[in-house]
Amino acid sequence: MGEEEKARKELEECLDEHNQLNTKIEAITNESQFDQILVQRMKRRKLWLKDRISFLQEFLCDDIIA
Numbered sequence: 001m002g003e004e005e006k007a008r009k010e011l012e013e014c015l016d017e018h019n020q021l022n023t024k025i026e027a028i029t030n031e032s033q034f035d036q037i038l039v040q041r042m043k044r045r046k047l048w049l050k051d052r053i054s055f056l057q058e059f060l061c062d063d064i065i066a
Helices: 003-029 036-065
Strands: none
16 A cells, blocks of 8 residues: 555544544534533544544645646
8 A cells, every 4th residue: 555545544533533523522512511522532633533534635735736
């Protein structure tokens, strides 16, 4: 498996996890009482995923342009 294939696979996994976190955070925060620390951790993970997604998209776009 080449680097591009690995990057595409990781990008897909990151996008999936990011979307799942969105859904979970929304569900948890709709409850009357929820664990703030858990939500903060999930949001931190979501931000990390967003940065990783941006990096991978740039990496893949650079290959297309070059």
